[in-house]
Amino acid sequence: MATKKLSIIMFSGDFDKLVAAFALASGSAAVNYEVNLFFTFWGLNAIKNKKGRKFTGKGLLARTFGFLMGGLNNLPLSRLNFAGASPKLMTHLMRKRNVATLGELIEASKALKVNFYACEMSMHILGLTKDDFVPEIKEVLGVPGFLKYAEDGETLFI
Amino acid sequence: MATKKLSIIMFSGDFDKLVAAFALASGSAAVNYEVNLFFTFWGLNAIKNKKGRKFTGKGLLARTFGFLMGGLNNLPLSRLNFAGASPKLMTHLMRKRNVATLGELIEASKALKVNFYACEMSMHILGLTKDDFVPEIKEVLGVPGFLKYAEDGETLFI
Amino acid sequence: MATKKLSIIMFSGDFDKLVAAFALASGSAAVNYEVNLFFTFWGLNAIKNKKGRKFTGKGLLARTFGFLMGGLNNLPLSRLNFAGASPKLMTHLMRKRNVATLGELIEASKALKVNFYACEMSMHILGLTKDDFVPEIKEVLGVPGFLKYAEDGETLFI
Numbered sequence: 001m002a003t004k005k006l007s008i009i010m011f012s013g014d015f016d017k018l019v020a021a022f023a024l025a026s027g028s029a030a031v032n033y034e035v036n037l038f039f040t041f042w043g044l045n046a047i048k049n050k051k052g053r054k055f056t057g058k059g060l061l062a063r064t065f066g067f068l069m070g071g072l073n074n075l076p077l078s079r080l081n082f083a084g085a086s087p088k089l090m091t092h093l094m095r096k097r098n099v100a101t102l103g104e105l106i107e108a109s110k111a112l113k114v115n116f117y118a119c120e121m122s123m124h125i126l127g128l129t130k131d132d133f134v135p136e137i138k139e140v141l142g143v144p145g146f147l148k149y150a151e152d153g154e155t156l157f158i
Numbered sequence: 159m160a161t162k163k164l165s166i167i168m169f170s171g172d173f174d175k176l177v178a179a180f181a182l183a184s185g186s187a188a189v190n191y192e193v194n195l196f197f198t199f200w201g202l203n204a205i206k207n208k209k210g211r212k213f214t215g216k217g218l219l220a221r222t223f224g225f226l227m228g229g230l231n232n233l234p235l236s237r238l239n240f241a242g243a244s245p246k247l248m249t250h251l252m253r254k255r256n257v258a259t260l261g262e263l264i265e266a267s268k269a270l271k272v273n274f275y276a277c278e279m280s281m282h283i284l285g286l287t288k289d290d291f292v293p294e295i296k297e298v299l300g301v302p303g304f305l306k307y308a309e310d311g312e313t314l315f316i
Numbered sequence: 317m318a319t320k321k322l323s324i325i326m327f328s329g330d331f332d333k334l335v336a337a338f339a340l341a342s343g344s345a346a347v348n349y350e351v352n353l354f355f356t357f358w359g360l361n362a363i364k365n366k367k368g369r370k371f372t373g374k375g376l377l378a379r380t381f382g383f384l385m386g387g388l389n390n391l392p393l394s395r396l397n398f399a400g401a402s403p404k405l406m407t408h409l410m411r412k413r414n415v416a417t418l419g420e421l422i423e424a425s426k427a428l429k430v431n432f433y434a435c436e437m438s439m440h441i442l443g444l445t446k447d448d449f450v451p452e453i454k455e456v457l458g459v460p461g462f463l464k465y466a467e468d469g470e471t472l473f474i
Contacts (some may be wrong), residue, residue: 031305090283099279121415126409143339154308156313156314158471181437181459189459256441311465315473
């Protein structure tokens, strides 16, 4: 029997959607699914390392764009954008209720051998290279490369 | 031949996305698909009963969070957030054009035996229990439980 | 062996999500996938022709709604809504980095025989007809019609 497989195209950089994605990823890996995460666009924020380049550029727009690409400690909530205060509220609730936080869900996903891939096209657009990301990124892929890993499984766009 | 199957992870609480999800759910069930809806995070709003607890807490943030978790009569549109006026405009258009409203699509989904499940983790985070939901919720599930119902079908994240 | 298949329910009208969708569509078609795009709600903006009717109506809400349904040259970014300036910044970055722009990705999708379908229900709600769309729209479909094309492949909701 073929291994069961879940693949997620992680497009969003919203805090709450990343929580959902990593909960799905770690929960599926825990029951022996092969799990492939393909980070693209805003989702690349989730896998930046500490030295990962910020987006830089002149003008208000470019600076705002850079703010949105600030990495894992700078994620808005999809529904409430109070300058980062909302993810704090949600993290507070998660701790209080004894639910794993986003950081813990990411670590669990790594420990359970979830595969991390980064999208070549969006890295080009944003001027990022593999050095900007955590070492768990196995490969930089285009669409055809991703399709090969995802085929014959469930695929979600988040 | 195996039954065809559609499963939807209903994450969003946006009015327009719920319309899309319940149109897909009822339309698929009408042609004999097995349909599984897994409500999580903001999507839990769609299945609260009239007595369903509101999120409570102190401070402006907590109150805003509570506002966003206010249930089915308090859903924003993903694109226009005019304090609930937009879903009214859209519902008006749907009535005028003779298209089923969100409430009618939900009732049709129930009548066509669409399966409703609620996400254990987000219920914990938000302090909700099964008693807060409509009686059609068959089970409270974690990720592995959901995967079992969803496997070998189409799965969407909305 | 059955042809591999990717189907996308194109719900969002956000510029960045349309870039992601058409990159997936053209990239998949390039490696011989059958690709089906089902445009619905805000996503209908991507396929309006130049004469495509604008949404009209009285009052501020209706006018704003009309603005959001203004077609391909009027798409917001999912994360930055500076009155259309952000898609300009992103298009600028895409040109600078030599990545195909949204218009080029759409043309590539057409050239690679990606199938375009429009959603009957959302056309009814918005008062649109097939004449409002580009000639590449093969069919106007309801949910059951779409399911038939999508079955036994990967399906994404974007």
